[in-house]
Amino acid sequence: MSVTPEELMALADGELSGEEAARVEAAIAADPVLARRLEAERGLRAALRGRLDPVAQEPVPLALTDLIARTAAADAGQGMTGKAAPAPAAAPSPAEVVDLAAARTRRKEAEKARDRAARRPNVPIFADRRMAFAIAASLVLGLMLGSQLHREGPVTQTRAGLAASGSLARTLDRQLASAGDVDGLRMLASFRRQGGDYCRVFAGTATSGIACRREDTWLLERTMAGGGGPSSNYRQAGSVQGDMLAAAQDMMRGDPLDAAQERAVIEKGWR
Amino acid sequence: MRTHDFCDQLTALLPRLRRFARGLTQNPADADDLCQSTVERALVARGQWQEGTRLDAWVYRIMRNQWIDETRSRSRRARTFVHEDEGMNVGIAGDRDAENRVELGNVDRALARLPADQREAVVLVLVEGFAYKEAAEIIGIPQGTLTSRLGRGREALLKELGETA
Numbered sequence: 001m002s003v004t005p006e007e008l009m010a011l012a013d014g015e016l017s018g019e020e021a022a023r024v025e026a027a028i029a030a031d032p033v034l035a036r037r038l039e040a041e042r043g044l045r046a047a048l049r050g051r052l053d054p055v056a057q058e059p060v061p062l063a064l065t066d067l068i069a070r071t072a073a074a075d076a077g078q079g080m081t082g083k084a085a086p087a088p089a090a091a092p093s094p095a096e097v098v099d100l101a102a103a104r105t106r107r108k109e110a111e112k113a114r115d116r117a118a119r120r121p122n123v124p125i126f127a128d129r130r131m132a133f134a135i136a137a138s139l140v141l142g143l144m145l146g147s148q149l150h151r152e153g154p155v156t157q158t159r160a161g162l163a164a165s166g167s168l169a170r171t172l173d174r175q176l177a178s179a180g181d182v183d184g185l186r187m188l189a190s191f192r193r194q195g196g197d198y199c200r201v202f203a204g205t206a207t208s209g210i211a212c213r214r215e216d217t218w219l220l221e222r223t224m225a226g227g228g229g230p231s232s233n234y235r236q237a238g239s240v241q242g243d244m245l246a247a248a249q250d251m252m253r254g255d256p257l258d259a260a261q262e263r264a265v266i267e268k269g270w271r
Numbered sequence: 272m273r274t275h276d277f278c279d280q281l282t283a284l285l286p287r288l289r290r291f292a293r294g295l296t297q298n299p300a301d302a303d304d305l306c307q308s309t310v311e312r313a314l315v316a317r318g319q320w321q322e323g324t325r326l327d328a329w330v331y332r333i334m335r336n337q338w339i340d341e342t343r344s345r346s347r348r349a350r351t352f353v354h355e356d357e358g359m360n361v362g363i364a365g366d367r368d369a370e371n372r373v374e375l376g377n378v379d380r381a382l383a384r385l386p387a388d389q390r391e392a393v394v395l396v397l398v399e400g401f402a403y404k405e406a407a408e409i410i411g412i413p414q415g416t417l418t419s420r421l422g423r424g425r426e427a428l429l430k431e432l433g434e435t436a
Contacts, residue, residue, distance in 0.1 A: 009422060013396055015403055040429055045397045047432060048294075051378040052398050056290040061303065064285055064310055071314045072278035 003027045003034055012041035059255050062189065062245045070242050154207075155220065164211050164218035172200055172211055172218045174266060178259050188241060190262045193251040198270045201248045208240050210248055213270040222247055277317050280326050281310070287399065291331060294394035295338050297383045305341070309334040331399070332409045335391060342387060381431040389424030392417055397425075 003024050010016050011024045028034045154168035164172055168185070177187040188201040199212040199221065209223035224240050248256075257265065265271075288309065292302035313320075313330050320329050382390060395406040407417040 006418060006422065009418070009425065010403075013403070041425070044425065044428055044432065047378050048382070048393070048398050048428075051376065051382075052290050052294050052394075055293045055302075056286040058286075058289065060285045060289065061306075064306060065282055067307075067310055068278045068282050068314065071317075072275055075274035075278075 003031075008034065008037060009041065012038060012045070059258055062249045062252075062256065066242050066245045066249070070239065073239055073242065158217065158219075160214060160217070160219055162220045164220060168202075168204075169218055172202065173270070176259065176262060176266070188245060189248060189256045190265070191248060191252045191256040192254065194253050196253075198265060199248070199251065201244050203241055203244070208244050210244060210251070221251075274317065277320065277326070281313060281330065284327055284330060285310075287327070288330060288334060291334060291394065291399055292338075294382070294398055295335070295391060297379060301341075305334060305338055308337050312337060325405075328401070328405055328409055331395070331401075332411075335409060339387075377432055381428050384431065385424050385427060389420050389427065392420040393424040393428065396421055 007016070007020075007024050008028070011021060011028075016024060028038055154164060154166050156163055156165040163169075167183070171182070171185050171187070175182055175185070175187050177189060180186060184205040186203045188203055190198065190200045193199050193212060197212045197214060199210055200218075201210050202208060207223055207225060210221045211218040212221050213219075222244070224243065285306070289302065289306055292305040292309070293299065296302045296305055309330065312333050316333070320326060382393075385393065391410060392406065395401045395409060396403065399406075401409065403414050403417055403421075407414040410417065
């Protein structure tokens with residue numbers, strides 16, 4: 001009884017069943033040449049999977065999840081304002097399309113800027129950027145947290161800039177991103193930025209931001225009102241977190257830390 | 272359709288989409304760009320997805336079509352600049368880049384050498400695990416055409432990697 005190459009391939013791919021499969025299997029069992037061929041087919045599949053499966057294990061870039069989260073948040077917002085909005089997903093608004101294209105352009109620009117910076121390591125473009133963040137942070141925090149800027153509050157003024165203190169600093173030190181919301185504060189991502197400092201994106205009930213580790217303190221690189229916690233609605237939370245993650249993506253060197261890396265670096269005290 | 276469900280499902284697909292993109296493009300940077308443009312396209316077209324049908328096959332189809340468009344415009348660009356007798360060999364610019372890089376493993380090199388139509392058939396069935404019928408629908412070809420591409424692609428890979436790949 002003969003077996004065609006197509007039949008053998010179909011068996012290897014799990015396309016045969018019942019009698020057909022039994023017939024081909026019997027023929028293969030009786031013929032060492034066919035058996036070797038089937039073995040090779042299976043080996044090929046294993047080799048391809050061995051090469052490509054690890055890609056599916058890598059952390060997904062924030063830019064992608066963020067893109068989807070923004071759309072979900074925008075549509076959720078539409079759903080809340082429009083009464084019985086007819087199929088809000090059917091026709092995306094032109095503004096949104098432009099927005100996606102703009103986001104892509106921004107990403108490319110950021111990549112170019114990083115490339116330029118990498119080629120000319122002496123040009124301190126990050127110094128400017130840090131300063132801009134610090135200024136923005138002071139303005140936002142000054143307005144929001146004015147009364148909390150005392151010794152035990154979540155933020156203190158240091159010579160290097162605004163730093164996390166009290167419970168915020170302790171949470172930044174210890175809390176895993178996988179822990180979710182603990183006492184109104186969630187860690188969204190941890191990463192290393194250009195230059196090697198560790199940074200974390202956090203979302204709290206009142207404030208969200210990016211804090212980067214410098215010596216023993218968490219300097220606040222960026223902050224924004226809202227972003228997490230039960231009191232803010234989905235749309236606000238989604239867009240604030242999206243903005244923070246987009247900002248983090250621009251600062252990041254390589255990929256965000258995965259859970260195991262994050263745990264390891266917490267153990268080492270972020271050094 | 273509830274956008275929220277669509278977005279949740281799409282997010283859950285991202286790891287697999289990244290794997291498929293790498294299989295198609297053979298290059299991490301191209302794969303990232305392809306994922307980005309595929310997700311953008313899927314979000315814009317989300318009203319066209321029919322609930323109850325498989326979202327993965329729908330998005331894979333978008334990705335595959337985006338990549339075809341990209342490779343076509345690349346080979347057009349390449350042809351404009353490449354000398355005539357060299358131009359005969361121009362397929363996908365990415366393929367040549369891939370071949371030039373020394374750190375590529377055997378599997379990468381063998382995949383990169385496959386014609387694009389055989390490569391997508393091989394990747395959809397052997398790596399992504401689609402049934403013949405589903406893979407044929409994603410590519411938009413009859414099932415018989417799919418199996419013949421798959422057979423030729425497999426033959427070439429086995430030859431290149433040795434029967435004991």
